Amino acid sequence: MGELSEGDILRRILSRTGRAAAAILGPGDDAAVVAAPSGAVVATTDTLVHGPDFRLAWTSGHDLGWKAAAVNLADVAAMGARPTALLVALAMPEGTRISFVEALADGLREACDALAPGCAVVGGDLTVSDVLTVAVTALGDLEGRAPVTRSGARPGDVVAVAGELGHADAGLAVLFGRFRDADGTPLPVDDAVLRPGDLAALAAQLRPAPPVGLGPFAALAGATAMMDVSDGLALDAGRMADASRASIDFASAALGEDPARALAGGEDHALLATFPDAELPTGFRAVGRVIERGPAAVLVDGAPYEGRAGWDPYRDWDAAAG
Amino acid sequence: MGELSEGDILRRILSRTGRAAAAILGPGDDAAVVAAPSGAVVATTDTLVHGPDFRLAWTSGHDLGWKAAAVNLADVAAMGARPTALLVALAMPEGTRISFVEALADGLREACDALAPGCAVVGGDLTVSDVLTVAVTALGDLEGRAPVTRSGARPGDVVAVAGELGHADAGLAVLFGRFRDADGTPLPVDDAVLRPGDLAALAAQLRPAPPVGLGPFAALAGATAMMDVSDGLALDAGRMADASRASIDFASAALGEDPARALAGGEDHALLATFPDAELPTGFRAVGRVIERGPAAVLVDGAPYEGRAGWDPYRDWDAAAG
Incomplete structure (x- = not known):
């Protein structure tokens, strides 16, 4: 150059x-x-x-x-x-x-x-x-609409998500777990050793495809609050709950095969939104309810969430390890 | 932190x-x-x-x-x-x-x-x-106005400047010339060894005060072209001349005590503008004329500009020298 x-x-x-x-x-x-x-x-x-x-x-x-x-x-x-x-x-x-x-x-x-x-x-x-x-x-x-902030969630609203949860985190685990040498230095991905599901997880980590087009749809459908899930669903839901002075209760059965990873994994870039009606716009699926503010900002199946708040091995990055 | x-x-x-x-x-x-x-x-x-x-x-x-x-x-x-x-x-x-x-x-x-x-x-x-x-x-x-681009300068227009020319470059010369050790490593500025004029030059380099408020005034006054002078007056005027398919002829007598430095020094963040009338808005001073496009994009006193195009010692920065 x-x-x-x-x-x-x-x-x-x-x-x-x-x-x-x-x-x-x-x-x-x-x-x-x-x-x-x-x-x-x-x-x-x-x-x-x-x-x-x-x-x-x-x-x-x-x-x-x-x-x-x-x-x-x-x-x-x-x-x-x-x-x-x-x-x-x-x-x-x-x-x-x-x-x-x-x-x-x-x-x-x-x-x-x-x-x-x-x-x-x-x-x-x-x-x-x-x-x-x-x-x-x-x-x-905004095409004439009001912005959808993170502070408008109200008790009784349905909590919904559009996009993937946990896949980007699974992709990061593949990279950190299987493509580093003994010193922790990143090694190129060898397609020959990938297992079923690894490719989708790597794509979610390396080429995320957030449901950008659904943002305006959610606004038109009356979303009361919305945010990008970038630091993990539980952590970001806690921010929405705090801003809205409410609590959010997730149904673990709605969080896919690995609810723990869906709640804690970062970099999903899914859309988290709350809606007053059970009838959700296309692309969104119900994952919980907004409830009155209690001691815990985030609950799972009615019990305070106590899982990890977000896993971010990049934060522990050692410059020497490239 | x-x-x-x-x-x-x-x-x-x-x-x-x-x-x-x-x-x-x-x-x-x-x-x-x-x-x-x-x-x-x-x-x-x-x-x-x-x-x-x-x-x-x-x-x-x-x-x-x-x-x-x-x-x-x-x-x-x-x-x-x-x-x-x-x-x-x-x-x-x-x-x-x-x-x-x-x-x-x-x-x-x-x-x-x-x-x-x-x-x-x-x-x-x-x-x-x-x-x-x-x-x-x-x-x-833009408050309802059209943007003032760099491509609208027309032969006959007055070329004008608002803001300082060459001071930031003089400040850089003070820093590079007098506040580095034998290896080229930057040393803190020692106020005790500054000469008259050094403080203003250092301020122009470290805390530039471009005439931001004059931009809209120039637009209202009918500026045909305008740009921020960041890489040296001659180099930036050449860009304006090329974009406008015209040439720009500077009058060295209008360029202050050190016309060579005013033409070549970078980081001025002055406003360079062209106006159809000799009556300039407050804050602007005439420094030349737009003329029909000739072989040279930039001239000084009618002769093609052949000085340095811009001096940027930072580009030669050696990471090891801090």
Whole structure:
């Protein structure tokens, strides 16, 4: 990448990331201009840092671009909004190959096309850093609706989820458990030793596909509260319960084959929402009830949740182990 | 910082960054909601990375926050827009002191209060990284005006500048020339050895004060093109000239005491604008003319500019030298 200028690299990226339908003025000036027809814009930012958030032994450029887009699109969807545009700040080591950067751009575009059609990169920034870092900001439009916050859950509401629970955590366990050497250094994934179900779990971890399009549907269906499940269902439900001054009681029978992992595993990027009616919008399934606030914010089958609050081995990352 | 959770640190930051006048929903949910009364939002992102963009020996937490805000506010202003909100993605080494983070938050707020009253941080993200990195996204409102791009300069227009030229470069020269040891490692600035003018130059480099409020004024006054001067006046004027299919001829007599430094020095964050009339809005001074496109994009006193295109010693940064 050494012989290419910042402008050259940016042009290569932007030639691959498509054009946002809402872009009034796209990349290439001091700033982009994005339509916000409802007179308000939803905005969120989330960063992936090499080490704590991903490892290059496991994550390709394509998957990194995809995930950086997906986790931000999920946050926009969780407000009940439709994503319109991404801004991407990329800090890369000098020796990064242009083919890696192009794959990252392709991943950004494909995640937008698959999860939030019409949304695309409208601006970016490129800097040199010893640590590969992708900071994405996502913008969205509420289409005239009020934002769905995490504080509106009311006792009696049905608690519902759209998207997968626990799969991303299972994928992380596959990577940490089976694709590291004795020192803990990540090793490339060897497809030959994968077991049934591993591929789906790895995909959930490396290329999450949150139900972005269901965010606006949930808002239209009258969701009283909604949030992106990124740190584990129990932990995030506790935040929703605290913000709403209520408690949330999960039915373990509704949490799939491994309720413990569904409750504790991080990085699902499912949508957690509450609805006043038992009739849920397409894509959502009931997993519990909002109840009057009690001593415990989160319960399972009527008893206070006492499982792990979230498992995040990346936090224990040792820089020396690559 | 080790014993504080991500949520604790975010709360500490957000308790200091104030509230944006345009915030419909502020920090604390999956995303913020910001008013965009004109039905469009201006959006830009710019990142400061330890090493290439700043050194902790020279830059305090406060100055880092200030500069991270200022460089983004300048990009919004350069579109003729008023900044409304910032999102801040902060990646920090584990050992970063909470007092440093609080100073950074204070710097973000003070830059907004001084340069773009009403604008404030509405959202953020916190991650761990071995390299201190501040990625800011700024949003702005056009208040019903069309954006002022870099492509509208027309032959006959007056070329004008608001803000300082060359001071940030002079400040960088002071730091690199006088506050490094024999190995090139940055040393703290010793006020006792500063010469007249050094303080202003250091302030321009470490705490730039771009004329953010003049961006909308220039738009109202009919600016045909405008941009933030971040990579050196000559280099940025060349970009404006290329985008406008015209050439720009500077009058060296209008470029201050050191025209060479005014033309080549980076990080000024002045506003470069072109106007059809000789009567310029307050704060702008004439520095040249737009002329028909010729072989050279940029001229000085009628002759093709052949000085250095921009001086950026940070690009030559050696990680080992801290």
